[in-house]
Amino acid sequence: MQAIIKTGYLLLALLYQSIGITTAQTLVISNVTIIDVRDGLAEPGLTVIVTGERITEVGPAKTTKVPVGTTVIDATGKYLIPGLWDMHVHIVSDKWVLPLLKVNGITGLRSKHGGERIQDVREKRKDGNYLGFEFSYSSSVLDGPPGLWSGSLIATTPDEGRAIVRHLYSSGYDFVKVYSNLSRDTYFAIAEECRKLNFPFAGHVPGSVSHKEAILAGQKSIEHSVGLEHLVKKPEELQQLILNRESTITNSTGQIDMFKWLEYVIDNYDTSRISVLQEIVAGSDTWFCPTLVNLRMWSSNETAFTNDYRLKYIPVDELAIWQAPMESGEFPEDLINHNDCQLELSHKFYNLLSSLLKPMLDSGAKFLAGTDIGNPYLFPGFSLHDELALFVEAGFTPLQALQTATINPAIYLNRLADIGTVEKGKIANLLLLDANPLEDIGNTKKISVVILNGRFFDRRALDEMLANAEEFARF
Numbered sequence: 001m002q003a004i005i006k007t008g009y010l011l012l013a014l015l016y017q018s019i020g021i022t023t024a025q026t027l028v029i030s031n032v033t034i035i036d037v038r039d040g041l042a043e044p045g046l047t048v049i050v051t052g053e054r055i056t057e058v059g060p061a062k063t064t065k066v067p068v069g070t071t072v073i074d075a076t077g078k079y080l081i082p083g084l085w086d087m088h089v090h091i092v093s094d095k096w097v098l099p100l101l102k103v104n105g106i107t108g109l110r111s112k113h114g115g116e117r118i119q120d121v122r123e124k125r126k127d128g129n130y131l132g133f134e135f136s137y138s139s140s141v142l143d144g145p146p147g148l149w150s151g152s153l154i155a156t157t158p159d160e161g162r163a164i165v166r167h168l169y170s171s172g173y174d175f176v177k178v179y180s181n182l183s184r185d186t187y188f189a190i191a192e193e194c195r196k197l198n199f200p201f202a203g204h205v206p207g208s209v210s211h212k213e214a215i216l217a218g219q220k221s222i223e224h225s226v227g228l229e230h231l232v233k234k235p236e237e238l239q240q241l242i243l244n245r246e247s248t249i250t251n252s253t254g255q256i257d258m259f260k261w262l263e264y265v266i267d268n269y270d271t272s273r274i275s276v277l278q279e280i281v282a283g284s285d286t287w288f289c290p291t292l293v294n295l296r297m298w299s300s301n302e303t304a305f306t307n308d309y310r311l312k313y314i315p316v317d318e319l320a321i322w323q324a325p326m327e328s329g330e331f332p333e334d335l336i337n338h339n340d341c342q343l344e345l346s347h348k349f350y351n352l353l354s355s356l357l358k359p360m361l362d363s364g365a366k367f368l369a370g371t372d373i374g375n376p377y378l379f380p381g382f383s384l385h386d387e388l389a390l391f392v393e394a395g396f397t398p399l400q401a402l403q404t405a406t407i408n409p410a411i412y413l414n415r416l417a418d419i420g421t422v423e424k425g426k427i428a429n430l431l432l433l434d435a436n437p438l439e440d441i442g443n444t445k446k447i448s449v450v451i452l453n454g455r456f457f458d459r460r461a462l463d464e465m466l467a468n469a470e471e472f473a474r475f
Contacts, residue, residue: 026051027456029432029449031061032075034422037082037406040399040438048080050428053454058424071456078448079436080422081402083107083429085134085409086384088223088289088370091121096315097373097380098131099469103462104381105450107429108134108409108419110370112177112203112223113141132452134429136175136413139168142190144181144206146253155182158189165193165201175200175220181255182206184243191217207242207256210235212280221287221368221412224295226356230277232268262345269352277356278363287366287412292354292390293383294372299346310379313466315473322376358395367391368412369405385445398441428454 026049033044047064049057057064066072085108091097101109109130111121125135141152142164153168155161161182168176176194178187178201187206194201195218202221205214211227232238241249241264242256249264251257281288297304305311311319361367369391371383384405391401410420418427432449450457457465 026056026067026070027428027451027454028066028070028072029075029080029430030066030072032078032080032432033436034058035079035081035402035436035438037399037403037421040397042079042436042438046080048422048430050430050451050454053427055422055424055426055428055430058422073432073449073456073458075432075448077434079433079443081431081433081437081444082406082410082420082422083431083450083452084384084405084444085110085369086371086373086381086405087221087368087409087412088112088291088294088372089380090372090374092318092374093315094121094124094131096313096318096469096472098133099465100313100380100382101133102381102450102452102457103447103465103469104384105431105444105447106133106381106384107431107450107452110136110368110409110413111138112372113138129453132455134415134419134427137173138175138177138202139171139173141177141179141203142168142182143179144183144186146181146255148180152179155186155190158185161186161190162193165190165197165199169197169199175202177201177203178206178219180204180206182208184208188217191219194218207261210239215280215284215286219286221289223289223370224291224372226288226290226353226360227277227280228265228269228352228356230280231270231273231356232265233270233273234268238264238268259342259345262349266345266348266352274356274359278359281360281365282363284365287368287408288360289368289370290353290357291370291372291387292350292394293387294375294378295346295350295353296390297375297377299343299350300377301343305377308377308379310382313379313469313473316475354390354394357391361396361400366408366412367404368408369401385442388441388444392441398438401441402437402444 029048032046032048033042034046035042045061047059047061048055084106086106087110089109089111091111124131125137129135141149143152143154145154145156147154153164155164165176178190187209190201200220202219203223205211205222205225210229229235229238245254249256249260369384369387371378371387373380373383388401388405391404392398407420410416419429428451430451431447433443434446434448435443437443448459
């Protein structure tokens with residue numbers, strides 16, 4: 001009986017993903033204040049007309065002619081921004097993850113691959129769109145032996161790395177995801193093959209390669225890290241420890257031990273070398289996606305999320321994975337804090353990395369907002385708003401934080417002609433807010449309307465989605 005009920009809710013989940021509030025061909029947002037995410041100007045008294053999937057007019061409310069028979073939203077006192085991007089996601093299920101993303105105004109996704117838990121993403125993706133969301137999709141993890149994650153592609157030699165890159169390119173992925181255990185020679189061979197094919201590569205910086213080398217090699221984005229190895233007193237000493245596979249920095253298999261590495265970096269951190277990191281990132285074409293909300297999660301103790309109200313939206317089988325990540329088999333043992341010392345190291349690492357973001361930004365580094373959903377206690381959609389708040393805590397202005405999830409992804413993806421700002425001719429991925437996000441970044445959570453590819457979901461519809469998500473999560 002319970003299986004039948006679960007199936008019923010599954011169908012309901014699929015249904016509320018596809019229902020829009022209006023079937024009208026044209027939608028009018030009247031008398032709204034548009035936030036220009038380029039420069040932070042807030043221009044009131046505007047009307048925006050959406051026809052089909054595109055914005056077809058933006059002009060003064062007093063003079064813009066509203067077509068007869070259209071759906072009109074009176075947006076007096078409200079603020080319009082581009083739809084938000086989460087630039088680091090793992091879609092473990094499209095049944096419950098996508099509705100939560102939509103409710104939170106996430107209209108674009110850069111998927112860093114879903115591993116083995118969801119196999120049909122590429123089949124459902126068409127022309128850069130995945131079930132209504134703008135979408136950029138990576139290959140499986142391309143790693144060196146032994147490989148951290150199940151299902152990784154393993155390149156043991158430079159020639160194997162090149163061959164895998166050619167295969168991924170011909171398979172239609174948007175970019176290659178490189179990972180931590182690649183050898184130096186294999187990493188640089190992958191980078192060279194990607195340059196030949198004009199095929200982006202992004203992901204982790206292997207321990208055998210410095211961030212400066214990764215930037216010079218053309219890595220398009222770096223996830224989770226910012227180049228702490230350049231900030232230790234003797235960077236060459238750390239590099240030799242890694243290359244020689246010294247036990248002071250590696251585990252029993254000869255791979256870098258994350259906690260030993262963290263301890264070395266924290267013990268040898270030299271604040272005077274921040275300028276070195278600033279020089280490395282200044283003017284580079286590489287983007288940084290620090291996934292602060294994920295790093296904060298791994299540096300928190302097990303009771304940090306006990307009373308989080310968002311747990312009610314997470315299905316019980318997913319919660320079981322979160323609550324026992326090692327036993328679930330989903331997460332490698334090396335990622336889990338096993339004692340108070342490791343937890344303290346993770347917490348120090350988070351604080352150190354966070355403190356470097358504003359100096360990097362000031363010297364020209366480019367940032368993307370990403371959450372790494374798919375990991376425990378990262379709530380689809382909700383955590384993107386947390387990520388923006390953490391950027392502000394790190395010293396960004398609300399505008400600079402907002403840019404990491406709007407115009408920056410558009411620039412990164414070479415799609416500024418279609419997305420990233422509220423302008424005539426662009427795809428109608430929009431977020432109508434009840435308060436100004438430039439005054440308080442938390443106002444991105446005060447959502448009145450979500451427009452996804454021209455389809456309009458008002459607050460009533462969004463609340464209904466949340467209620468359905470809560471009901472679905474119970475079974």
